[in-house]
Amino acid sequence: AQTVTQSQPEMSVQEAETVTLSCTYDTSESNYYLFWYKQPPSRQMILVIRQEAYKQQNATENRFSVNFQKAAKSFSLKISDSQLGDTAMYFCASAPPWYFGNEKLTFGTGTRLTIIP
Amino acid sequence: NAGVMQNPRHLVRRRGQEARLRCSPMKGHSHVYWYRQLPEEGLKFMVYLQKENIIDESGMPKERFSAEFPKEGPSILRIQQVVRGDSAAYFCASSPQRTGTYEQYFGPGTRLTVT
Numbered sequence: 763a764q765t766v767t768q769s770q771p772e773m774s775v776q777e778a779e780t781v782t783l784s785c786t787y788d789t790s791e792s793n794y795y796l797f798w799y800k801q802p803p804s805r806q807m808i809l810v811i812r813q814e815a816y817k818q819q820n821a822t823e824n825r826f827s828v829n830f831q832k833a834a835k836s837f838s839l840k841i842s843d844s845q846l847g848d849t850a851m852y853f854c855a856s857a858p859p860w861y862f863g864n865e866k867l868t869f870g871t872g873t874r875l876t877i878i879p
Numbered sequence: 880n881a882g883v884m885q886n887p888r889h890l891v892r893r894r895g896q897e898a899r900l901r902c903s904p905m906k907g908h909s910h911v912y913w914y915r916q917l918p919e920e921g922l923k924f925m926v927y928l929q930k931e932n933i934i935d936e937s938g939m940p941k942e943r944f945s946a947e948f949p950k951e952g953p954s955i956l957r958i959q960q961v962v963r964g965d966s967a968a969y970f971c972a973s974s975p976q977r978t979g980t981y982e983q984y985f986g987p988g989t990r991l992t993v994t
Contacts, residue, residue, distance in 0.1 A: 795981050804987070805968060805987065805988050806985065806988075807922070807972075807985035809983075863934070864927055864935050865981050866927055867922070867983065868924065869914075869921035869923070871920060871921045872920075872921050
């Protein structure tokens with residue numbers, strides 16, 4: 763079974779600054795997938811970024827990047843040049859290898875991020 | 880291409896009634912996942928279905944909950960004899976197939992309130 767832990771219930775940062783959200787996970791598999799999802803006040807779940815565990819290179823999507831430390835089972839999200847629209851709950855999630863035949867997501871408890879104007 | 884549709888968006892039921900939540904996946908998608916989000920918590924996996932098959936229901940409570948995804952029509956999550964603890968947001972996500980790309984598209988959720 764996979765577990766995902768987010769130890770920062772809330773964070774706030776000034777607009778235009780950089781913020782890093784932490785996530786650790788546990789799995790017995792060597793290949794798996796990791797995700798960051800954003801849930802704004804509308805509650806729509808939006809995929810922010812995805813990382814495949816067998817890829818060494820950290821994933822990047824515009825202002826969003828991850829620091830993936832496989833040995834430490836750590837998967838942090840960095841948001842650069844933060845914007846007011848980044849205010850949301852952020853969930854870290856994991857999924858088992860594709861050969862399990864099931865891509866169900868295991869979520870952490872979330873970090874509530876507030877961008878201050 | 881319309882996104883994942885869920886209805887109703889809000890559902891109020893009295894204790895003991897039945898709740899039916901519907902999920903219409905994106906066009907061409909044949910896999911559906913249901914998740915539940917209790918207040919102030921993350922989403923928890925409930926069930927994974929393919930057309931006419933339940934693949935994994937390990938996250939579903941053993942009693943009162945059932946799910947189906949018929950050949951035609953939306954996926955249905957059914958909760959019988961609802962209790963206050965069932966109050967939550969229920970999300971479905973659809974994906975095209977087991978390609979290993981891990982593309983799950985989420986619906987807007989149904990917020991169930993049990994009074």
